[in-house]
Amino acid sequence: MKVPMKVTMRKLALAISLFATAAFAENVTVIRDATILTVTHGKIEHGTVVMRGGKIAAVGPDSEIAVPAGANVINASGKYVMPGIIDTHSHTSVEGSVNEISLPNSGAVRIGDVLTNEDINVYRELAGGTTTALVLHGSANSIGGQSQIVKWKYGRPLAEWFIPDAPRTIKFALGENPKSSNFRPPPGIPLQYPATRMGVEEVIRDSFLKAKDYMAAWDEYDAKKKRGENPIPPRRDLMLDVMSDILRGKIDVHSHCYRSDEILMLLNLSDELGFKVRELHHVLEGYKVAKEIAAHGVGGGTFIDWWGFKAEAYDAIPYNVALMDRAGVVTVVNSDSDELARRLNLDAAKSMKYGGLSEDEALKLCTLNGAKLLRLDHRLGSIDVGKDADLVIWTGHPFSTYSRVETTFIEGDVYFDRAKDLAMRVELAKEKRDRLKKEADEEGKNKKGKKEVSNG
Amino acid sequence: MVRRTFCHPEPAQRGEGPVANGATSVPHETDPSPSSRLRMTAFLALALAALQLSAQSVILNNNGKKPTVAIRNAMIVPVTAPVCNNCTIVFSEGKITAIGANAAVPGGAVVIDGTGLRVYPGMIDSGTHIGLSEVDSVPGTNDVTELGDLNPNAFAAVAVNPHSNLIPVTRINGITSVVTKPDGGIVSGQSALIQLSGWTPKEMVIKSPLALHINFPRLRTASFDEQPQDEEAEKEARKSYSEQLDKLRDLFRDANAYAKAASARMKDVNVKRYDRDVMLESMVPVVQGQVPVIIHANLERDIRAAIKFADEEKIKMILADADDVARVIPDLKKRDIPVILGPILSLPPREDDPYDLVFTNAQKLNEAGIRFAIQSDDAHNARNLPYHAAMCAAFGLPKDVALKAITIYPAQIFGVADRIGSLEVGKRADLFISDGDPLEITTNVKRVFIDGEDIPMDSYQTLLYKKFSQRP
Numbered sequence: 001m002k003v004p005m006k007v008t009m010r011k012l013a014l015a016i017s018l019f020a021t022a023a024f025a026e027n028v029t030v031i032r033d034a035t036i037l038t039v040t041h042g043k044i045e046h047g048t049v050v051m052r053g054g055k056i057a058a059v060g061p062d063s064e065i066a067v068p069a070g071a072n073v074i075n076a077s078g079k080y081v082m083p084g085i086i087d088t089h090s091h092t093s094v095e096g097s098v099n100e101i102s103l104p105n106s107g108a109v110r111i112g113d114v115l116t117n118e119d120i121n122v123y124r125e126l127a128g129g130t131t132t133a134l135v136l137h138g139s140a141n142s143i144g145g146q147s148q149i150v151k152w153k154y155g156r157p158l159a160e161w162f163i164p165d166a167p168r169t170i171k172f173a174l175g176e177n178p179k180s181s182n183f184r185p186p187p188g189i190p191l192q193y194p195a196t197r198m199g200v201e202e203v204i205r206d207s208f209l210k211a212k213d214y215m216a217a218w219d220e221y222d223a224k225k226k227r228g229e230n231p232i233p234p235r236r237d238l239m240l241d242v243m244s245d246i247l248r249g250k251i252d253v254h255s256h257c258y259r260s261d262e263i264l265m266l267l268n269l270s271d272e273l274g275f276k277v278r279e280l281h282h283v284l285e286g287y288k289v290a291k292e293i294a295a296h297g298v299g300g301g302t303f304i305d306w307w308g309f310k311a312e313a314y315d316a317i318p319y320n321v322a323l324m325d326r327a328g329v330v331t332v333v334n335s336d337s338d339e340l341a342r343r344l345n346l347d348a349a350k351s352m353k354y355g356g357l358s359e360d361e362a363l364k365l366c367t368l369n370g371a372k373l374l375r376l377d378h379r380l381g382s383i384d385v386g387k388d389a390d391l392v393i394w395t396g397h398p399f400s401t402y403s404r405v406e407t408t409f410i411e412g413d414v415y416f417d418r419a420k421d422l423a424m425r426v427e428l429a430k431e432k433r434d435r436l437k438k439e440a441d442e443e444g445k446n447k448k449g450k451k452e453v454s455n456g
Numbered sequence: 457m458v459r460r461t462f463c464h465p466e467p468a469q470r471g472e473g474p475v476a477n478g479a480t481s482v483p484h485e486t487d488p489s490p491s492s493r494l495r496m497t498a499f500l501a502l503a504l505a506a507l508q509l510s511a512q513s514v515i516l517n518n519n520g521k522k523p524t525v526a527i528r529n530a531m532i533v534p535v536t537a538p539v540c541n542n543c544t545i546v547f548s549e550g551k552i553t554a555i556g557a558n559a560a561v562p563g564g565a566v567v568i569d570g571t572g573l574r575v576y577p578g579m580i581d582s583g584t585h586i587g588l589s590e591v592d593s594v595p596g597t598n599d600v601t602e603l604g605d606l607n608p609n610a611f612a613a614v615a616v617n618p619h620s621n622l623i624p625v626t627r628i629n630g631i632t633s634v635v636t637k638p639d640g641g642i643v644s645g646q647s648a649l650i651q652l653s654g655w656t657p658k659e660m661v662i663k664s665p666l667a668l669h670i671n672f673p674r675l676r677t678a679s680f681d682e683q684p685q686d687e688e689a690e691k692e693a694r695k696s697y698s699e700q701l702d703k704l705r706d707l708f709r710d711a712n713a714y715a716k717a718a719s720a721r722m723k724d725v726n727v728k729r730y731d732r733d734v735m736l737e738s739m740v741p742v743v744q745g746q747v748p749v750i751i752h753a754n755l756e757r758d759i760r761a762a763i764k765f766a767d768e769e770k771i772k773m774i775l776a777d778a779d780d781v782a783r784v785i786p787d788l789k790k791r792d793i794p795v796i797l798g799p800i801l802s803l804p805p806r807e808d809d810p811y812d813l814v815f816t817n818a819q820k821l822n823e824a825g826i827r828f829a830i831q832s833d834d835a836h837n838a839r840n841l842p843y844h845a846a847m848c849a850a851f852g853l854p855k856d857v858a859l860k861a862i863t864i865y866p867a868q869i870f871g872v873a874d875r876i877g878s879l880e881v882g883k884r885a886d887l888f889i890s891d892g893d894p895l896e897i898t899t900n901v902k903r904v905f906i907d908g909e910d911i912p913m914d915s916y917q918t919l920l921y922k923k924f925s926q927r928p
Contacts, residue, residue, distance in 0.1 A: 120807045127811045182593040287924050307917075308622070308836040310593040319921040339803050346843065349897045355921070401846030401896055402855070425810055432808070 027072040028052045029412055031393065033062055034076035039083055039368050039382035042360070049081060051389035054411030059383050074393070079406065082363070082398050083382055084131025084390030085344050086370030088254075088301045089281050089334035091136060092341060093119040093150070099138035101185065104178070104193055104203040106141050107170055108238035112148035117158045121338035126152050126408045126416040128342030129392035132163075132370070132380060136281075139173035139256040140180075142194065142203035146170045146242065147254060149374055151390070151410050167375045169278070170246065172255035174200055174262040176312050201265050208273045211243030218244075252278035252375070258312040260288035267296050279373045281334070283324070284316035290327035299330040299373040303340075304350045321365060322355020332370045349399035359399065515624040515914050518653040522908035524548035526561040527889065530570025534879035535577055535856075535863050545575055547885035550908030555879060568889070573902065576859075576894055577879050578632025578886035580649075580866045582796045583776065583831030584838045586626060586636050587616035587650065587660075592836075601640030605700070606707050609738035610645030612636045613664035616657045622835055624915035627652035629839040630888040630901045633662055633876060635831070635866075637669050637750075642704055644669040646738065646747070649870055651886070653906040663872055667774060668742045672753040672762040673700035701765075708769045711739030748772040750796065755805060756780040763787050774869060776831070779805045779813065782820045794827035794869045797861075799834060800844040818848035822857055829866035830858075846895040858895060884908070 029051045036047035036059065048065035050058040058065050067073055091098045095116040100106040115135065125133075131152055137145035149166035176182060179195050194200050217234040224231040245251045253270075257263050257280050270277050279299040280286060284307070286293055286300045293300060302324070307316035325331040333348050335341035348365040351357040357365075364381075371381025379388045389412040396403035408416040525547055532540040532555060544559040545552065554560065561567060590597035599615040616636060626634070632652055638645030648664035650657075675697040714736035721727040741747040749771045753762040759780055766773035775781070775788065776796040788795065797817055804813040821828045830845050832838045841862055849858040867877025875884050885908040892899035904911040 121803070124803065124811045176593075287920075288927075290924075291927075305837045305840065308591050311591055314591055315920060317917040317920050319917070323921070323924060339801065343801070346897055352898050353900060395850075399898060401843050402850050404850045421811070428808070 028057075028068050028070065029389075029409070030067050030071045030073045031076050031081055031391070032067070032073055034079050034081045034393065035397075036383055037080060037082040037363055037398070038384065039360075039363050040384055047081075049383060049389075049391065051391070051409065051412040054389055054413075056383060056385055056387050056389050056391075058385060074407070076393055076406075080394040080397050080403070081383070082129070082345075082392050082394065083367045083380070083387075084392055084408065084410065085129045085366045086332070086374065086380060087125070087130050087133040087335050087341050087344060087366075088279060088332050088370045088373055089136060089336045090133035090341060091138070091336070092121045092125060092133065092338050093117070093135060097138070098136070099140035100145055101138075101140045101189065102192075104141055105143040105207050105239060106137075106145055107143045107207070107242040109137070109145035110148070111135055111137050111145055112162070115148060115150070115158055115161070117154070117156070117161065121341075122152045122154045123416065124338070125341045126154060127405055127418075127421070129345060129394070129398070129405045129408055130341050131390045131392075131408060131410050131415075132374070132376075133341070134169060134254065134374060136169075136254065137171040139171070139177040140183075142173060142178040142200045143207055143243075144171035144173055146251070149376070152415065153410055153413075154415055163376065163379075165376075165379075168245070168251040169254050170242065170251050172204065172253055172266070172277075174255060174257040174266060175259060176310050177256065178203075182310060197262055197265070200262070201269065204266070204269060205273065207239070207243050208247065208269075208275065211240050211247055212273075214240040215244050215247065246275050247273075249276060252276075254279045254281055256281045258282055258284045258310075258316075260285040263289055264292060267292060267298065270296070279332075282336070284313055284320060286329065287317065287320045287323035288315075290324045290329055293324065294328035299332065299369070300324045301332040301334040301370075301373065303336070304333060304347045304354070318350060318354035321351040322357050325351070325357060325361060325365075326355075330369050330372050331365060332373060333365045334370070345398040346401060352399070362399065513619045513621045513624060513916060515621070515916060515919070516912040517618075517655060518906065518909040518911060520909070522548070522550040522885075523910070524553075524562050524565040525568065525885075525905070525908075525910075526559075526565045527568045527570045527573075527575055528561065530889070531574040532879060533574060533576050533859070535860055536878040536880060545879060545887075547887075547905070547908055550885055552879060552881050552883050552885050552887075554881060568903070570889065573889050573891055574893075575879065575887055575889055576630065577863045577877060578888060578904070578906065579630050579841055579862045579894070580829075580877060581626075581631055581634040581832050581838050581841045581862070582829040582866045582869075583798065583833045584626075584634045584636055585639065585835040586622050586634050586652070586838055587618070587620050587657075588612060588636055588638070589835045590617070590620055590622070600638055602638065602645060605642040605703055606735065607638065607641055607645045608643050608668055608707070608711075608742065609734045610638050611648070611665060611738075612638055612645060613648035613650070613657055613661050616648065616650060616660060618654055618656055618660055621916040622838070623652050624912075625836070625917055626838045627904055627906065627911060628901060628913050628915055628918070629842070630890065630894050630904060631838060631841055632886040632888070632904065632906045634838060635666060635870070637667075639669070640671070642671055642673060642700055643707065644671060647750070649872065651906050653909065653911055662876065663870065665741070665747050666870060667748045667750040668739075669776075670704070670749055670751045670762075672751050672758050672765070673697055673704065674753075674755070674758050675761075676755075701761075704765070705769075707739065708743065708771075711736050711743045715740045715743050742771075743769075745770075745772050748774050750774045750776045752776045754779045756783045759784050760787070763791070763793070766793075767791075777833070779817070781817050782813075785820065785824045785826065788821075788826050789824055792827070794829070795821055796829050796831050796866075796869075797821070797848075798831040798844055800830060800847050801840070812851050815847050815851035818845075818858070818861060819852035822853055827865065827869055828861060829869055830861040842895045843897060849895065855893075855895065 031049045033046050036044040046062045048062050093115050095114050100109045134149050136147040147169040149163055150161040153161050178200050221231050221233055277298045279301050281301050283300045283302050302320050304318045307313050321331055333344055344366040348362045351362045368381035371377040391409045393406040394403045406418050526544055528544045529542055532543045532545050543557050546554040546559055585600050588599045602610045635647050635649050637647035646665035646668050649662045649666045650660040651662055654660035717730040751762045751773055753759045754777045774794050778795055781795055800814055802814055832841045832844055845858040845862045849855045864877040867873040876886050885905050887905050888901050889903040890899050890901045
């Protein structure tokens with residue numbers, strides 16, 4: 001029996017990661033003599049960051065920050081430190097399909113139930129400085145599943161990836177995907193309503209109206225019970241539970257969208273039905289209606305580059321970020337891709353080229369603004385005392401295409417270190433050779449054994 | 457099993473929708489009634505007209521004037537010669553006429569003050585679909601993939617749309633020429649090297665056909681696994697693999713025979729007539745070694761099989777894509793096979809590969825002295841070509857070599873280094889002016905000249921930016 005090689009290798013990679021993590025786990029770690037991009041209070045040249053108990057304990061110029069006795073000190077002369085990158089649109093680590101494709105509203109399902117902590121792309125993203133992600137349901141449905149905010153604690157049990165005080169989130173989707181424009185369902189799955197942007201609006205409206213009835217029915221039931229009557233409870237409906245919680249403000253809406261008309265449709269619907277949209281995702285034509293988005297206090301997470309891959313993406317421009325940001329929209333660059341998630345710093349930098357954002361504004365696009373949209377800016381997104389010690393050391397400025405990540409920390413623990421990675425490659429290659437040899441030997445033995453039996 | 461992102465994904469396949477699960481386009485299930493068919497036709501015509509409007513560029517093009525221009529006091533980076541600080545470059549009638557600290561400015565020349573600015577040769581993207589694709593998901597706007605396995609007679613230069621909106625978007629970041637190539641099947645067709653300006657395909661072509669493109673058959677059942685999952689699947693995979701290889705071999709055998717027949721008849725009219733065949737005819741320059749073959753192969757096993765095939769058929773081979781290129785360096789070196797790397801900004805092919813596998817290949821080839829160039833393998837985002845090269849530099853490739861990989865190296869590999877790829881007297885004036893290193897994202901390209909013509913610095917995207925910057 002052949003053991004699939006990838007399983008073996010994945011476990012090896014896990015073992016390496018655990019080893020790397022353990023090295024600093026108990027210690028106070030200090031980064032010295034770095035250029036620190038704090039995001040909230042400018043750039044500190046020759047600066048020090050002290051990490052203790054998973055939090056940032058001190059940050060400031062080398063001259064003002066004492067190195068605690070027994071601390072593990074990293075000399076980062078000539079290097080840059082920035083907060084861990086936050087990706088508010090990821091599908092990394094989802095096991096199997098990202099779409100519960102069968103219903104226009106599949107809001108009852110949860111991405112958090114189908115994550116794996118063994119996706120190698122998580123490690124690759126750590127190697128690009130990304131530490132936190134909103135892992136979303138796909139966009140096949142007008143209302144998709146509930147999403148999950150995680151930290152990329154590769155090598156640790158999944159339970160540790162979830163951030164305890166992170167909000168609940170749900171994915172909505174507008175436009176070509178939920179109306180199945182570029183897609184036919186696989187054999188056995190019927191064509192699905194809706195087929196137009198009108199239908200998408202109707203699905204969302206209908207779901208909320210049903211939820212209002214449902215809430216009223218439960219209110220009535222509770223009131224009767226309080227009066228000492230013995231009412232029959234309404235039938236529990238998992239989808240309507242979710243829709244009700246959105247109306248109660250307990251679940252944040254993150255909506256996939258492209259065209260300006262559909263963006264306005266959702267904003268209007270939110271006004272009318274009394275729910276809030278937290279972040280518009282992709283929002284490629286956000287620049288056309290930036291002031292309406294800003295007036296609703298809704299964030300925008302977009303791509304810099306991708307355009308023309310669908311008709312609804314034809315008017316996507318790299319200036320979208322700058323135009324939305326200037327209009328007062330809390331704007332982020334996000335990935336929607338295991339590959340792009342490794343270099344969101346460079347997408348942030350492009351907003352300086354396309355639209356002329358300042359370096360400070362651009363930095364926020366992949367750090368603090370994401371933290372705000374995920375309601376985690378009290379602990380993520382900048383280098384401030386008391387925040388989580390999620391930090392990245394770069395060989396140069398993270399906006400330079402020539403820079404590379406040296407080390408990535410989450411809560412003070414090392415989850416990626418280039419020097420260790422390089423060293424481990426040698427061991428990994430040896431272990432791979434040994435295991436393949438062992439496997440081949442065993443196969444040879446089995447064959448021999450069978451022959452003996454048949455001879456006997 | 458973890459969700460996989462494909463190595464060279466189309467954006468629409470990147471997990472952002474139903475398409476993520478493998479787009480299957482099935483024809484309409486029921487045959488529409490005549491009236492509905494009529495409605496459908498009318499609808500399609502309307503839809504096409506609408507799309508035509510949006511997919512045709514109204515951006516100003518080159519104006520046909522090739523003035524005498526002198527850029528003074530600039531940092532000039534010729535690529536094939538040392539950097540010249542505070543220098544002047546002069547070009548006239550589309551050709552570079554002088555470069556140097558003391559280059560004379562001819563009377564009547566348009567003088568551009570280059571203080572604080574730099575001049576570079578226009579960048580060359582060694583693999584794109586520019587001009588062949590407008591909107592990925594709309595079949596009517598795509599001319600990249602012909603039906604069937606063998607299409608040596610599909611010539612990219614025939615179908616390049618000179619008014620594609622992708623062209624201005626790409627050129628205003630300093631990319632002045634690109635290889636545009638067909639894709640799909642086993643033999644995809646023949647590419648062209650085009651400049652990113654011109655009013656007709658003919659005006660755009662620098663060299664066509666540039667190369668025949670082969671997607672070398674791959675032996676595996678799933679796109680990422682080195683070995684098939686089970687015995688049944690393995691058998692199936694082997695069968696389909698050898699069928700594909702046979703098809704490819706047959707094509708070359710037939711083409712050789714055809715070339716022989718054609719040349720025999722050319723020498724002697726009494727030789728028996730042969731039936732003309734457009735497919736085989738298009739192969740003649742290939743089997744005669746006049747047109748090189750770009751073989752796309754990614755994993756070690758496929759690359760080795762491709763090299764073996766090239767040996768057997770005595771093909772002038774260029775290897776492309778080639779994530780596993782570092783494993784076959786001696787084989788490439790021995791045969792002097794050049795390599796087109798990219799897209800660099802892509803994931804490693806296997807789960808246990810080093811995270812930087814694709815980033816480090818260029819430096820390994822550079823150290824080994826193997827000729828190489830870098831492609832974006834993109835269309836809409838080919839403007840990011842310099843950042844593909846920069847990622848190689850972040851992982852060890854010297855910066856000046858990274859620049860060469862998108863200028864002079866592709867020009868050399870494609871046999872056009874006498875015309876483009878560097879700033880040298882006598883070469884075409886394909887160049888751009890920037891305020892810094894073009895491999896850095898934060899650098900801005902200020903002016904672009906293609907064949908000496910001043911290119912408007914506008915695109916569909918800059919116009920949308922201007923329009924919506926002014927929304928009240």
